[in-house]
Amino acid sequence: MSMINYASREINCKLVYYGPGLGGKTTNLEHVYNKVAPGAKGKMISLATETERTLFFDFLPVDLGTIRGFKTRFHLYTVPGQVYYNASRKLILKGVDGVVFVADSQIERMEANIEAMQNLYDNMAEHGYDLTRIPFIIQYNKRDLPNAAPIADLQAALNPGWPVEDAARQRPAPDPYHDGEFLVGRTQDGDWLERASYFEAVAVNGEGVFDTLKAVSKLVLKTLG
């Protein structure tokens, strides 16, 4: 829920990193925290267990600076990935403006990815939000590992697309981030499908972290216009 405060001249937007446990959500935030200029970031808060597993959430405010008189800020949150923390996970989605799903590319984690994605759809629906209509990016993390599944398999399992019912949008939309691929395209049966943008990442060394963040924050800003 972006909020425009005309009194304090501030715009705040909420981004949530979602995904299976140990997939790299906190690592994404840590990389952003370490690389963003000191003046542009607030304190990073981690509500974690003693073994550094996220218990409630991580939180990092990032300042874009003052744009046309409005101090513009993104609030980055992660959710706890472990299955049994669903109650906390759902709370963090309240008022979300954009979602990044951080998938663990390892073949062994395919089931965990699918379960987390289903859980994301369910929790969004419980808040009355439609994931297919808000800024949503998928990040395939841990691409450097030898047991990483091929992107095509991950896309088929986690980003198969949703039907495009609006006739005005039923036309091919190229994926700006991948040559020769489409975000809106037609299946062999003639149905129109739309997919979320995706990025490959190795969050532990920062690869793909800012590409993902840039893409989702631009999508969020577009919803304000």
Added chain:
Amino acid sequence: MPGASSWSLAEADHARIVVLLNAFLRESNARTALLVDRTGQMVATAGEPPEFDPTTFASLAAADFSANDQLARLIGEPEFGSLFHQGETASMYLADIARRVILVVLFDTRTTLGLVKLRVRGTVGELSAVFTEMFARDGGTAPRVEQDFLGDAEDEIDKLFGE
């Protein structure tokens, strides 16, 4: 409405809210009053300026209130309308406003919990009326920014997140 309910706070509404908060502070002798929305964003502050980072404070206060809301449901209560955190010298009292906003009162030994609670009750009623009217008036219309803003914001994103 694609996702969450976006909203905006107009200067006139903000002014009305601050008047109510200041009156509450005078009557209760509390130090600072803050309004935080349920998604973790600071809406308004009055009284002694806080020495902590307000952004962090707002996100934690909203999470605190939401977690307690769920605990209430688990024990069969529809909600906890208020929460109290007691410190040695500084304490916090949190109260729900119209299910959308949280009033957070910071106070110390210059006053008592009893007086704060008593005064909060009236202020919650007044603030609820303001917010209910505000949301009814603006309901469903998402805030919009100018196109120029979007262009400039994209440039800033490229700069800041460019590595």
